Amino acid sequence: MKDNKNISNPEIVLQIRDLHKSFGDNHVLNGFNMQLHKGENLVIMGKSGSGKSVMIKCLVGLMEADSGSITVMNKDITKLTQKALDILRADIGFLFQGSALYDSMTVRENLEFPLRHHTKKITKDSSTETLVLEALTNVGLAHAIDLMPSELSGGMKRRVALARTLILKPKIILYDEPTSGLDPITAKEIIILMQDIQKKYNTSSLIITHDVDCARVISHRMLLLIDGIDYAVGTFTELSTSADPKIKAFFKH
Amino acid sequence: MSGNSKIKDRLHMFLIELGDLSFFTGRFFKEIVKRPLETKELLRQCYNMGNRSLVLIGITCFIIGLVLDLQTRPTLMQFGAVSWMPSMVSISIVREIGPIITALVCAGKIGSGIGAELGSMRVTEQIDAMEVSGTNPFKYLVVTRVLAVTLMLPLLVIIGDAIGLFGSFLVENIKGNVSFILYFNQVFDSIEFGDIIPATIKSFFFGLAIGIVGCYKGYYCTKGTEGVGKAANSAVVVSSLLLFIIDFIAVFVTDIFYDL
Numbered sequence: 091m092k093d094n095k096n097i098s099n100p101e102i103v104l105q106i107r108d109l110h111k112s113f114g115d116n117h118v119l120n121g122f123n124m125q126l127h128k129g130e131n132l133v134i135m136g137k138s139g140s141g142k143s144v145m146i147k148c149l150v151g152l153m154e155a156d157s158g159s160i161t162v163m164n165k166d167i168t169k170l171t172q173k174a175l176d177i178l179r180a181d182i183g184f185l186f187q188g189s190a191l192y193d194s195m196t197v198r199e200n201l202e203f204p205l206r207h208h209t210k211k212i213t214k215d216s217s218t219e220t221l222v223l224e225a226l227t228n229v230g231l232a233h234a235i236d237l238m239p240s241e242l243s244g245g246m247k248r249r250v251a252l253a254r255t256l257i258l259k260p261k262i263i264l265y266d267e268p269t270s271g272l273d274p275i276t277a278k279e280i281i282i283l284m285q286d287i288q289k290k291y292n293t294s295s296l297i298i299t300h301d302v303d304c305a306r307v308i309s310h311r312m313l314l315l316i317d318g319i320d321y322a323v324g325t326f327t328e329l330s331t332s333a334d335p336k337i338k339a340f341f342k343h
Numbered sequence: 344m345s346g347n348s349k350i351k352d353r354l355h356m357f358l359i360e361l362g363d364l365s366f367f368t369g370r371f372f373k374e375i376v377k378r379p380l381e382t383k384e385l386l387r388q389c390y391n392m393g394n395r396s397l398v399l400i401g402i403t404c405f406i407i408g409l410v411l412d413l414q415t416r417p418t419l420m421q422f423g424a425v426s427w428m429p430s431m432v433s434i435s436i437v438r439e440i441g442p443i444i445t446a447l448v449c450a451g452k453i454g455s456g457i458g459a460e461l462g463s464m465r466v467t468e469q470i471d472a473m474e475v476s477g478t479n480p481f482k483y484l485v486v487t488r489v490l491a492v493t494l495m496l497p498l499l500v501i502i503g504d505a506i507g508l509f510g511s512f513l514v515e516n517i518k519g520n521v522s523f524i525l526y527f528n529q530v531f532d533s534i535e536f537g538d539i540i541p542a543t544i545k546s547f548f549f550g551l552a553i554g555i556v557g558c559y560k561g562y563y564c565t566k567g568t569e570g571v572g573k574a575a576n577s578a579v580v581v582s583s584l585l586l587f588i589i590d591f592i593a594v595f596v597t598d599i600f601y602d603l
Contacts, residue, residue: 150475179477190472192464204476206379258476 101128102161103262103294104149109158111144118144120318122158126262131288131295133305133326135340136315142298143187145315146264149296150184151175163261180208183255183263183293187270189247191239191254198222198235201254208258225253228290229283245276249283256287263287265297269304281307302341306330314340367559371489374482381487388491392453396499400448404436404503407444408510411435416518425519429526430533432511437538441504443590446549449496450582454557457488458578461561462571470562485562489554496550497543537601545593549586556582 104126111119118141126132136142147153149160151167160167165178192200201222226232229249239247248268255263268284269277281304288295299305305312306326314322314329314337322329322337330341411432419425461484464470473480508530515521557578564574 147471152471152474176477176479179475182475184472184475186468186472188467190468192469192472193467194460203473204478207476207478254472254476 102126103128103163104296105159105161106145106149107159107161109145109148109160110156111141111148111153112156118318119148119155119158122315122318123320124313126294126296128294129288129292130310131284131297131308133297133299133309133312134315135299135305135312138300140315141318142315143266146184146266146296146298149264150179150182176207180204180258181261183258183260185248185251185255185263185265185268187267189239189244189251191242191247191251193239195239196235197226197231197237197239197242197250200239200250201225201257204254204258221257225257226250228256228287229253245272245279248272248276248280252280252283252287256291259291261293263293263295265295265299267299267301268297269299269301277301277304284308363563364555364559367562368555370481371486371555371558374479374486375490377479377482379482381483384483385487385490388487389495392449392491393495393498396449396452396495397502399452400445400499400503401506403444403448404441404507405510407440408432408436408507408512409514411440411507412511412514416514426529428515428519429511429521429529433508433530433533434538436504436507436511437534438542439590439594441507442500442542442546442549443586445500445503446496446546446553446586447583449492449499449550450553450586451579453492454553454578454582455575457492457554457557458561458564459571459575461485461488461558462564462574463561465562465564466567466571481562485558488558489551492554492557493547493550496553497546500542500546537597541593541597541601545589548589548593552585552589553582556585 102125104124106122106124109119109122110117122141122145124132124134124145134142134145144153148155149162149167151170155168158168162178163181165174167175167178170178191197192203195203202218205218205221222235223232226235229252231246231249231253234242234246234250239250242250265284269280272280284295284297285308287293295308297304297308309326312322312324312326312329313320316322316336322332322334324332329337332338412428415431416425416428419428419431461470464484470480470484473483508527512521512523512526515526516523560574560578560581564570566573
């Protein structure tokens with residue numbers, strides 16, 4: 091079941107072709123393919139250890155793939171120099187599973203940090219202070235600007251991490267299990283926030299999650315990663331009503 | 344697995360780690376000249392490392408000075424050479440005891456701190472977060488810390504030497520009624536540039552070793568919280584061992600140049 095249906099905007103912003111990655115004898119990705127369109131929310135689901143995190147790390151150049159191509163906004167990241175990759179990374183936001191806030195810095199310093207190296211984002215109209223406040227206001231945490239990460243709750247940390255991702259106004263946002271470890275109410279708030287951000291910034295999002303509710307609410311399309319390949323691609327309804335036992339297993343509960 | 348193959352595996356792992364550490368050191372020297380200079384972070388690290396180690400080094404060197412004087416005094420008295428005490432203590436402290444004791448204390452305090460801090464940042468994906476935001480975590484985290492230890496250690500050694508000598512003076516003052524001016528006149532008469540310069544140069548290398556090993560262990564930390572503990576621990580063990588190797592080389596080279 092591989093189709094690219096229901097894409098109102100066919101412009102591809104991110105494409106992975108025939109991606110292979112092994113760790114010794116453990117073949118994690120065995121020819122993985124994927125396309126993300128402009129303004130789209132693509133949810134990727136897969137069992138633990140199926141290679142989702144490896145794939146997303148290859149996508150931002152944190153890990154080197156054995157073979158295959160990864161094209162982000164028409165640039166093959168496997169062939170970019172470090173400098174060109176760093177420039178491209180300003181257009182890719184990454185929300186880490188554990189938020190990954192710099193715990194020796196305040197919330198303000200956490201948000202200012204990416205701007206130090208992407209000074210082009212700072213203009214006369216948008217100073218560092220303005221950008222920080224704007225990003226924090228968008229996630230509803232302007233009051234937490236001078237707090238340390240250790241003083242924040244799990245949900246607040248996730249919001250600050252999202253604000254840090256937004257500060258460079260990325261065109262693509264990669265979410266690595268954005269709702270994991272959160273209570274259902276906070277998880278729902280994060281999902282709503284992700285939807286608001288998508289509308290406001292017109293970003294394309296790649297969301298890795300185990301949360302079926304999150305996938306149902308947020309996805310335009312879904313991709314199931316099984317045995318290191320893109321096993322099935324389709325809308326939530328298409329996949330959740332599939333008769334394939336491997337696909338059904340994801341929607342049992 | 345037989346004993347031979349175990350030894351082979353360990354040797355193989357050791358050589359791989361040595362290669363990685365050399366590559367890491369090479370990268371440090373390559374990144375050091377790149378912009379931005381991260382001056383603010385460098386000064387913050389210098390302040391943290393210097394300030395936080397000062398009390399510990401002060402206490403350690405003070406006690407070493409006291410003990411050295413107390414234990415050597417009876418022997419020198421037997422030969423009627425107590426008046427040589429300031430010269431003997433000052434040469435011992437400035438040439439050898441001050442630098443190595445200060446460096447060992449720093450390996451324990453600063454080296455383990457760097458290993459644990461960077462290790463914790465690695466396992467909580469903070470270093471990855473820096474990298475994906477297009478910044479250079481190696482420059483920001485590693486270069487600043489290694490430079491800070493390298494610059495601060497010689498300063499700490501000088502302060503440690505002074506406190507150690509003061510400890511020795513107290514014993515001389517109490518037991519031999521030697522005045523402050525007399526004691527330190529004799530100290531400065533005995534110390535030459537040939538004592539100070541090699542000690543200062545080797546202190547830079549001690550600092551470099553502590554910084555590089557601590558950062559290397561932390562930066563490539565794996566296996567979660569257990570890995571953080573191991574990174575901190577091995578940062579101390581490896582850097583302490585390296586300090587003695589560097590010390591041996593330094594004494595050997597000094598011997599050639601200054602004909603000890």
